[in-house]
Amino acid sequence: MQTSGIVTLTTDFGLADSYVGIMKGVILGIARQATMIDITHQISPQNIHQAAYIVQTFEDYFPQGTVHVVVVDPGVGGNRRRIVLATPVALYVAPDNGVLTYVWRDATARWGMERCAVYELTEPRYWLPHVSSTFHGRDVFAPVAAHLALGVPPARMGERREQIVEAPLEQPSRGRNGELVGRIIHLDNFGNCITNITPEHLHAAGFGDRVVVQLIGQRIDGLCRIYADVALGALVALIGSSDRLEIAVRNGSAAQTLGAGIGDTVRVFPAPHDRS
Amino acid sequence: MQTSGIVTLTTDFGLADSYVGIMKGVILGIARQATMIDITHQISPQNIHQAAYIVQTFEDYFPQGTVHVVVVDPGVGGNRRRIVLATPVALYVAPDNGVLTYVWRDATARWGMERCAVYELTEPRYWLPHVSSTFHGRDVFAPVAAHLALGVPPARMGERREQIVEAPLEQPSRGRNGELVGRIIHLDNFGNCITNITPEHLHAAGFGDRVVVQLIGQRIDGLCRIYADVALGALVALIGSSDRLEIAVRNGSAAQTLGAGIGDTVRVFPAPHDRS
């Protein structure tokens, strides 16, 4: 796989400090022609589950050979590994703490484990000369990403490992009445509530579009195609742009209207048989 | 008009999601050499008036042939048109819902309607192969912008239309005592209150610099040239950097001091005759 020369950045560093700018300076010092794209720096501090979700949403939209850096790293300086994951289409540089769980599952399901190589970052020649104990984004992840963007093969970065550490990210389960039981895993800028339920889960459960969605005492009948299918201010359930069940309010905030938060339970029932 | 290869982005997507990063990935997949500049992604969700104001502020400061993408799109997936507006100096890609109202008025006033061409985006060959119903920023606007940045003529994007949809953005009016009556249309990061009153309005009303500005029970005498013309913490009225009447507090926040918000009324009276 040839490098695209693009490096994306996903962190929990926020935008009020110089941390992100410093990582970019380090990358430019090694790969002056790299194109750097911010995904987000507003992952909730040290929230590995949210990071794992966000990292899954964008891979398909970047040119092949892009390097994706993910720094959500509550164990910085401790003994968690630092890795690069090389799939047939992209490279991920991250602490091995679960932030790559979803992309690992997707990639191994799509291409098989043998085509998804994991290397532990053990080769200091690709790091900054001095590695601090609190900012590996600057001292290890950024320089490694820059070398990968230049085309250095990931196998040079360190020793091969069998697999990554998967975080125990909850999958939807079946409730006692046959319903799918999932959770809200992300609230977006519009207050849309994004769940861990995908169309595949609905299909595997034998549900069609005529489902009933329940959360926080509210009931929504059926899946819509677009927000504008319902009245202004009304609740709507649909499969959102990242291919997950999403609960929204048209021209409003479902999170605010419902008082919903990350972790809240969402139940999906098959529609009752109608009499027509 | 030759393309500058620059694409600016103005949205209400916020920075906590991957939406903006995904749009940039799509653009780079088509136009690898494009230079992408964020204007802001913090338009109040679905606030078309605020978007229209912001979009008017920056055109003059970018090289000719820049592509400006504006995605504030409460009707996504519905039957609002998607358009490109081509003026003699810039290209705008946006939903046809009023976000281009101010730039359309400016451009047609400056160059005449015949030199401001509107095309509806009807040619799917310039979109992503699959168009979702909820994220046209990714599926339509980003790829169209990328093709324009590569130099594809806007006329190829679809059918010519006569004009855009103008939002009913309020203009200042005359009050019963001869005063100009305007409104606050934007609060900036410093708490400066930016109004819909321009120097042209003041001139047309026959007012000079010696006006009296009233808002929220406060009275400000005269227009200053700079913030530092008044004491620390004092209110000041001036023509701000985007060429509109602005109310500020020196080294403070006028919005906070006054409890002012978007939509609040601002009155400008000619100065009373002095006896000198």
Place this chain on the structure above:
Amino acid sequence: MQTSGIVTLTTDFGLADSYVGIMKGVILGIARQATMIDITHQISPQNIHQAAYIVQTFEDYFPQGTVHVVVVDPGVGGNRRRIVLATPVALYVAPDNGVLTYVWRDATARWGMERCAVYELTEPRYWLPHVSSTFHGRDVFAPVAAHLALGVPPARMGERREQIVEAPLEQPSRGRNGELVGRIIHLDNFGNCITNITPEHLHAAGFGDRVVVQLIGQRIDGLCRIYADVALGALVALIGSSDRLEIAVRNGSAAQTLGAGIGDTVRVFPAPHDRS
């Protein structure tokens, strides 16, 4: 010193306005190939001390010959000078109001005053043709930075000055019990409390690692190397990634836990003699 073609931006403009985007448009109009890197635009409005701290943190991580623009400018339009500071490794463009205090002290200590040249921006040929009274970031600082990024020597920008205006940024002092008395100067995105105490201060005071840190009625024994050295939720003191004494909570927010804010006093005592 050859230009790197990189321009960094540090301002208090926030991200909800078009101010930052406009500065970038101006830079691209002059230096189309410049690489622009945002450090932060969330300096507290007009907080010169915080800006001075942030500006000190990133210089070492950018390629030599980078142009750093700093616009925190409460006196815009008044009679404060506008300057470029040229050190042997970088160029700084800023209002002469103290925002460069720390980098000036560092640079003159490292290379001597004669190798740190200050020029007042007095040459209008490097500005926009029209200079407003409220937005010199756009009209003066951005175009000057662009010309410097193109390789125009800083001496062309205006008249040589002897030195910059140093802000009276407080240094740690000695308390009546021999302790070092410093202050919190920045809270980062994780709630880490960063102080004005450096390892050099601790060394000069004759303290080792076995110190006791006191703030807001809390006492922390010893400096750790990494956050993970203490239990989840516990307070920890360490030398952070920007080489200053920092108080943190492992996987939490020290600022929130302690109710700490910028300006709060931090005391460091030598450890009491142990009996071993």
